[in-house]
Amino acid sequence: MTVVREEDFVASVAAALQFIACYHPADFLKSLKAAYDREESPAAKDAIAQILVNSRMAAIGRRPMCQDTGMVAVFVKAGVGVRFETTRGLQDLVDEAVARAYLDDENPLRPTMVSDPLGDRKNTGDNGPAMLHVDLVAGDAVEVIVAAKGGGSENKARFAQLNPSASVAEWVIQTVETLGAGWCPPGMIGIGVGGSSDHAMLLAKESLFEPIDMGELLRRGPSTAEELRIELYERINALGIGAQGLGGLTTVVDVKVKTAPTHAASKPVGLVPQCAANRHVRFTLDGSGPARFDPPSLADWPEIALQRTADAAKKVDLDALSRAEVASWKAGDRLLLSGKLLTGRDAPHKRMVEMMARGEPLPVSLKGRVIYYVGPVKAVGDEAVGPAGPTTATRMDMFTAEMLENTGLFAMIGKAERGPQAIEAIRRHGAASLIAVGGAAILVAKAIKSSKVLAFADLGMEAIHEFDVEDMPVTVAVDAQGSSIHQLGPALWRKVPA
Numbered sequence: 068m069t070v071v072r073e074e075d076f077v078a079s080v081a082a083a084l085q086f087i088a089c090y091h092p093a094d095f096l097k098s099l100k101a102a103y104d105r106e107e108s109p110a111a112k113d114a115i116a117q118i119l120v121n122s123r124m125a126a127i128g129r130r131p132m133c134q135d136t137g138m139v140a141v142f143v144k145a146g147v148g149v150r151f152e153t154t155r156g157l158q159d160l161v162d163e164a165v166a167r168a169y170l171d172d173e174n175p176l177r178p179t180m181v182s183d184p185l186g187d188r189k190n191t192g193d194n195g196p197a198m199l200h201v202d203l204v205a206g207d208a209v210e211v212i213v214a215a216k217g218g219g220s221e222n223k224a225r226f227a228q229l230n231p232s233a234s235v236a237e238w239v240i241q242t243v244e245t246l247g248a249g250w251c252p253p254g255m256i257g258i259g260v261g262g263s264s265d266h267a268m269l270l271a272k273e274s275l276f277e278p279i280d281m282g283e284l285l286r287r288g289p290s291t292a293e294e295l296r297i298e299l300y301e302r303i304n305a306l307g308i309g310a311q312g313l314g315g316l317t318t319v320v321d322v323k324v325k326t327a328p329t330h331a332a333s334k335p336v337g338l339v340p341q342c343a344a345n346r347h348v349r350f351t352l353d354g355s356g357p358a359r360f361d362p363p364s365l366a367d368w369p370e371i372a373l374q375r376t377a378d379a380a381k382k383v384d385l386d387a388l389s390r391a392e393v394a395s396w397k398a399g400d401r402l403l404l405s406g407k408l409l410t411g412r413d414a415p416h417k418r419m420v421e422m423m424a425r426g427e428p429l430p431v432s433l434k435g436r437v438i439y440y441v442g443p444v445k446a447v448g449d450e451a452v453g454p455a456g457p458t459t460a461t462r463m464d465m466f467t468a469e470m471l472e473n474t475g476l477f478a479m480i481g482k483a484e485r486g487p488q489a490i491e492a493i494r495r496h497g498a499a500s501l502i503a504v505g506g507a508a509i510l511v512a513k514a515i516k517s518s519k520v521l522a523f524a525d526l527g528m529e530a531i532h533e534f535d536v537e538d539m540p541v542t543v544a545v546d547a548q549g550s551s552i553h554q555l556g557p558a559l560w561r562k563v564p565a
């Protein structure tokens with residue numbers, strides 16, 4: 068009988084989490100590089116370049132590639148011939164590993180989990196609990212998959228119970244069209260078909276851990292079961308969504324499909340998108356000690372030089388910004404921001420809007436300011452701030468009209484598209500919505516020279532900070548006329564009728 072020691076299991080899961088936070092899987096890097104090489108849309112090409120350069124910086128500096136270091140999912144397939152040398156349950160062991168990895172002194176990751184989702188949504192402090200799935204299988208080893216899923220892509224998971232004769236492909240295409248860019252493409256789409264409702268979702272998520280082989284599949288030709296993957300890959304990319312929703316040739320580098328038998332009356336379909344921070348690793352424990360994870364070779368990352376010349380971008384002094392200057396920006400303009408920037412995302416927005424409704428003064432004046440929707444990772448060493456990429460701006464749409472109306476805020480920075488109401492409020496107030504590249508968290512952090520918490524310290528990473536930034540690269544997503552690059556870009560690159 069194989070004996071797996073408690074410490075070997077905990078140490079392996081903790082090491083896996085640290086590993087995947089910093090290193091993209093080699094197959095994803097290869098696919099991203101191929102997408103970069105064939106991309107013709109300049110905005111999308113630049114976004115992929117930023118993701119690749121950021122990925123290299125994460126590997127060299129051993130820091131998280133994305134500030135959203137994710138919700139942990141652990142899949143354990145334990146052989147019946149294995150005995151765990153522990154008196155504790157597996158959930159307890161996995162959660163200890165998560166706390167160890169996320170509170171690591173040298174490379175802290177961002178604790179993001181909140182307890183009581185219907186109540187005060189207080190951060191649990193150590194990113195636990197993990198989502199744990201355990202299967203008892205034949206054999207005498209333990210196979211483990213460790214993944215960390217960002218909130219932006221997790222939020223875009225979808226489920227449908229289709230009529231047995233309905234087309235899965237049609238449902239997937241219609242659904243992907245509604246997802247916007249909050250899931251941070253380019254990435255992957257996982258599809259689970261069959262089983263029960265819960266099983267279909269699990270199949271969709273598990274499918275994302277299979278090796279990326281779309282290139283090989285296209286070369287060798289598909290089996291019948293693989294035809295759906297190719298059809299979806301081609302049709303999703305023909306939608307023109309592109310990297311970060313800016314319009315372009317590659318929205319997905321692969322599409323995975325997993326199936327299971329189902330009820331004669333049912334056709335359950337789960338869809339789970341995977342963002343560009345594609346983090347997962349697989350290892351086996353056979354009783355001989357903890358798993359080891361060898362960093363990929365630096366040669367796996369392409370050498371890409373970012374075009375960061377000031378002539379292509381307008382320099383903006385945030386400390387002397389005027390409404391007229393904001394109104395002069397056009398959707399698609401590149402800006403380099405310098406000066407003082409406020410931060411605030413979901414929780415502070417909710418709190419500020421509630422304070423305004425009660426007639427209370429806000430703890431920070433937003434008049435004439437720009438706010439960055441971000442929750443940074445804790446700094447280490449000489450960092451001013453840890454990785455600090457944008458969060459999905461669309462989630463702040465519900466607060467935007469009120470914020471612009473009552474605070475004198477000039478502009479916002481996030482990622483992904485704004486909805487019709489937010490765009491109308493931006494137009495009415497002569498404001499602007501800017502974007503940074505989601506997943507390029509270390510690159511953005513390099514432009515942040517200092518950071519201090521101004522308010523709502525109890526919200527942890529969601530507290531309102533003031534950043535001092537120097538040449539922070541952003542793009543105008545929605546301008547004061549209400550034009551949006553997330554509408555203009557994909558329309559240009561779309562290859563199928565709308």
Ligand SMILES: O=C(O)C[C@H](O)C(=O)O
Nearest residue numbers: 134135217218219458459
């Ligand atoms: O939580 C974050 O920092 C980002 C989130 O994953 C998002 O994509 O909106």
